[in-house]
Amino acid sequence: MFKPTPNPPDTDPFNSKAFDKAADRILDSYLKPKPSKPEADPGQLFTVAPGVDTEILLANLSENLASANAMLSDLAFDLEGSRRHIVLGIHQLIELSGQLANRALDNVEARPST
Numbered sequence: 001m002f003k004p005t006p007n008p009p010d011t012d013p014f015n016s017k018a019f020d021k022a023a024d025r026i027l028d029s030y031l032k033p034k035p036s037k038p039e040a041d042p043g044q045l046f047t048v049a050p051g052v053d054t055e056i057l058l059a060n061l062s063e064n065l066a067s068a069n070a071m072l073s074d075l076a077f078d079l080e081g082s083r084r085h086i087v088l089g090i091h092q093l094i095e096l097s098g099q100l101a102n103r104a105l106d107n108v109e110a111r112p113s114t
Contacts, residue, residue, distance in 0.1 A: 062102055062105060
C-alpha cells in the first residue's frame, strides 16, 4: 500500500512563523496594552482628565471662583486706598465670571438628556 504523504508530515502548523507572529500579537494585546492617551507634557503640572462631563467642569469652575471670591473679600478688609480698589476690581471680575459659570451650569442642567 502506497501513502501519498510522508509519515510523519514534514510541516507542523504549530511551528510555523505565521502562527508565532499571530500568537505574539494576541499576547501583546492582552499583556502589553498600548496607552489610550498620549503622554502628558513633562512640564505640565496640572491637567484636567479627558472625558470629564461639562456639568462637572462647570460645577468645579463655579466652586473655584467662589473660593477666590471669598479670599479676595477677606483680603479687601485688610487693605486701604488704591490696593483695596485693585482687590475689589479683581473681586468684581471673579463675581461676574462666577455668574457666567452658574448660568452655563444652569443651561447644561436644563438640557434634556438623551
